[in-house]
Structure formats: structure tokens, C-alpha cells
Amino acid sequence: MQIEIKPPYLLFLGDEPERSHAKTAVGIAHWRPELCVGQLRLPGSGVDLGFPDMAPADAAAAGAQSLIWGVAGVGGLIPEHWIASLFAAVDAGLDIVAGTHSSLSEIPGLADAANKAGVRLVDIRNPPTDLPIGSGEQRSGRRLLMVGTDCVVGKKFSALAIAKEMSCRGMNCDFRATGQTGIMIAGGGLPIDAVVSDFVSGAAEMLSPENDADHWDVIEGQGSLYHPGYAAVTLGLLHGSQPDGFVICHEAGRTMIEAFPGFQLPTIPQLIEQTIAAGRVTSPDIQCVGISLNTSTLPAKDRAEYLAKISDALGLPCVDPVATGVGPIVDYIVATFD
């Protein structure tokens, strides 16, 4: 079973002053505004996502099913003065969904209150315990995986943008989330990096199950095959996803693995080659279908030429999902797999 979050949502923002610390809520508001009935802010909050301000009881009356913990909190801790809101949410009949480092179940009395109210405390860092070992068996449906040169290079954003573009064109598709923010946005998924290594590829298989032949699962990637800490996660996800296609995600100008001094990023051609070599084990015809670059560090005037140069060199569409959109990648997918 994947994690499932019941919509619609009340987004909890606390009194967080900084929008950059409310990434999860901002992401949900951007990608899934239709899932949100309101926001819950405390005095001093500096974040406004444009939804009606609501107390838990009002949100429940408006149909909300879940309070989403949308802010980071200092060091992942749950501030003392935010806790009353959590009890109010439970009393109003809302599930609480969070991925903070300190567990909801450690707040004295909250688990009991949730039991009594018949609601769930959903910790999206905890994968289910009934995961299978990957079988590698072929399954119907198409799958597209984001593959990064590093962490934090736009894999989630690229996957969401591609899934949205496919949906707009009437294609049959789902975004499949493998990390915390993605799971909040998708309303479900699996925190793949928290899965025991023996079951990573099995978890990835479960996340993108067999489907209609023309259906696309657009799968959020994790880590990098070239990351000294996280490559195991990346390979298990690659094998279990059995992708028909993959998109290379990269930040223009980055040359070293972030926070791991001395580790060089692969070049894009190297990463394509290595992804095919490794991915072939479960997906014999795996191919790269595009490059998605974060070019925000480049002068805007140089962007078009930069993208065109890479596209020409590789014979693949090359986009910045924010600046140019991902249309050319979806064009390429449609042309290749029809």
C-alpha cells in the first residue's frame, strides 16, 4: 500500500515568517490549488498563499479532510505554540499529515486524541511495512523517470511540469511522488529513500503499477547515480520504475555534488550512458527523451543559445521547465512512443 492523503486540504502555515520555509505549502498551492480549501495561519505569519484563512472547524465544515503541515519548522521540530492547532484539527475530524523530523506521535496526548476522533496521524517519512522485493516483471503502461546529475536540480518540478503538460493535452497520466513534498502534492506516494535497501526496487514497482497501455506514470526521481551518499536509492528507483523514457535534470553551471566536496557531477552524455547501462537490466529499450535544465543562474539573454546548443549536441529536446515550459519534451515523447 502506498501512503494516501485524503483531500481536500487545510494548509497549516503556523507563524512562519519566511515563504522559503513554507516550501511544501507553496508547492501544493502552486501545483494543486484545487485540493486546498483554506490556510491556517497564526499571528506573525509572513506567508499568504491566497486561500481563505480558516480555523480547523471551519475548514472541516467546508469539507476539508486533512490538515497539511506545510512548513519546515526550525530543525524539523514542532514549535510548542503550534501544537494547539494540531489538537484543534484532530478535534475537528481532520487527519494530520506531516513529514517533520520530530514525529507527531511524540506530542503527548495527540495520538490518543486522534484515536478518539477516528482520524489519522500520517507521517509521510514512514514507508509502509508490507513492501515486496522487486520482481523485475514487465508490466503494461508507460513510465517516465526523472534522472538527476545531483540532488536539488529540479527533478520534482520537471516531473510535475511534464505531468501537467500531458494532462493539458488530454494524455492519460499520473505524477508519482517519491519524496515528502511530492507526496503532499500528489496526495500519495512512497518516501523511497526511507525504504530498506532490499525493497527499494519493489517499492518503486508498487508506486508505478501496471496500467493502461497508453497511460504514463511520470515519476519523481531521487538522488543521482553519481552521488556518494544516495546512489543506492537512485538505482533501486531506476530498476523498479522500469522506465520507457527518462529525462535528465540538471542545474546549469553546477559542476560539483552539492555539500560533498570533491565529487564532480557527471556530464550529461555520461549520465545518459550510465543510466541506460544500469536501467537496461529491467527496461531493455530505455531511452533518454529530453533534458530539463534550471538555467536561473545564467543571464536570461544567454538561455536560448545555451539550451539550443545542448539540444543540437544530443539530438534531444532541451528545456528550462520554468522559463520555456516542457512542451518540447512532451512533443518528443508523443512522437517517439506513438
Next chain:
Amino acid sequence: MQIEIKPPYLLFLGDEPERSHAKTAVGIAHWRPELCVGQLRLPGSGVDLGFPDMAPADAAAAGAQSLIWGVAGVGGLIPEHWIASLFAAVDAGLDIVAGTHSSLSEIPGLADAANKAGVRLVDIRNPPTDLPIGSGEQRSGRRLLMVGTDCVVGKKFSALAIAKEMSCRGMNCDFRATGQTGIMIAGGGLPIDAVVSDFVSGAAEMLSPENDADHWDVIEGQGSLYHPGYAAVTLGLLHGSQPDGFVICHEAGRTMIEAFPGFQLPTIPQLIEQTIAAGRVTSPDIQCVGISLNTSTLPAKDRAEYLAKISDALGLPCVDPVATGVGPIVDYIVATFD
């Protein structure tokens, strides 16, 4: 912290009739007889490892510190009529060390008895919870990793044989265990496949820490980069081990992944190439130093020619660790890294 098992051992064999179901005890008796003070058998046992038969109290009087659960048990379960021996061991002051699927802590009263007696119930399937994320930082000491074309191709045996050969030559070395039986034999280690995927390479770093410049860690491998279920484990272990050298382990004649129909094994040259491509991320000068083959399925008269052919083709020593010993691989290592 790695798992640590206190020697010497009393090997528990129950009334297991089949030697093949006592693999763990047989392995310990073969590789580490000096760690064993006795064996504990129940009426009907068909296994004799040649140690004195002892009750737990006798073994404790002879210095034993741990009772080692040396048999598989049907379906990994702990038979009802074996349980009295476990209580007797606890009462005699022995730790109980097991890796069965049903946990020792589920036996009613045993955990309490262990607490009272001040002994440990050590479940070697449970990795420690304080594992770090892999850093990829270079560390002193030499490391040698076993790399398999598949599971159950002789990785543990090869590592133990190489470590023994190195010891016999007076080299400074340790066998590092990554699986249950290996941990029992080594008296410690980490069950790497039970580690959460984010921490696999970190666990492997912890398992083979920095050491004297001339010290070799000989590391038991797990899985295969070409295994549809377990490759994540294999890659994390490869990255965290940062091996200077690796040995390809393979069963002669096997062409398909065992129990995963339709998945072909890599050729030995393919596996060497892919291991170097992946391993270079944390060990830039990684190289293959030999091939270790289980040739028991071949007619004995064909063995020498078979090994020589592969050795000539690759320019590397090629041995059967049982039939020929691993001397040529250690020769090659000494010549290469001196």
C-alpha cells in the same frame, strides 16, 4: 556501531536432521573453529560438527559467552521444543545470537529473562539505528570487495578464503561481513540489505573504517548490479566500501539470475566494466584483481582448462576457491598494490 558478537560460542543445532539446514553452524565450524567451545544438540539431531556436546551451563563454565543459533528452522520459525534451551542459555549467562525470521523477542518471557540475567538477545537481522549517510571521503587502508554476477555465487566463501590466505601470509587484514552467516563467522558486521536505502553507503563506510595503510578489509559482497531486486544494496555497498580492488564471483555455467526468470547474467567483462564505471564515483582507481568461480557443476577434468581460458582472456587470475585455492588472487594483489 556495528553488531558485535561475544566469543567464544556454543553452537546450537537443535534436533535438525540435515547438515544442509545447519549452514550457519557449519560455516562457523569451518572458518572459525577456534571460536567454538561446544555444540548443543537435542535428541534426533543429525548434525555433528565435532565439538564436545554441552549444555549451556557446561559451556558457560568452559568460557562460552554466546549461544549461536546455527540452524535454519522450518520457515525461519523457532520450534516450540527448542525454546527450553534458549532459556537455559540465558540462565547460564549466555547471549543468544540469531537471525531467524521470527524474532527472539517474540518468545514469551525470554526478553525478561535476558534482562534479569544481564545478557543480550542479538538479532543479527537488525542493523543499528545510528548509521550515517555516506560521505564518500577518502580513508586510509586498502579494501577488497567481492562482486557477484548474481546472489549465491560464492561471494562470502571467496572473501573468507582470501582473508584466510592473506592471514596465512602474515598480511594485516580483516574479513568484513555484510550478511547473516558472515556476521556469525566474523563475530560482527552489518546486515547491509536491511539498512534503509539512504544509509547503505554510510553503513558500508562504517563497516570498513580507516585503517593502517597496509591493512586490507576483505568485504563480503551482496546481490548483483544486474539483479532486478537487489542492485540498490549492491551499489550502496560498492560506493561505501570504496574498494581499491574487486573480485568477480560467479558460478560456472549459470546464465540466468536465480529465481528471476528472464533475467540474464552479465558476462564477466560486462560486470567488470560496469563495476568500474559505478565504483569510480568513490574509488577513482578501482580495478578488478581476479575472478573466483564455483566450478562444481563442471567435470573435474575440464576445470583447469576452463579457468586458464578465462584467465588468459582477461589477463587476471582466475581460481575456484574450493578446488584451487585463492593463492593466485592474493599473489596478484601483492604484486599490484605493493
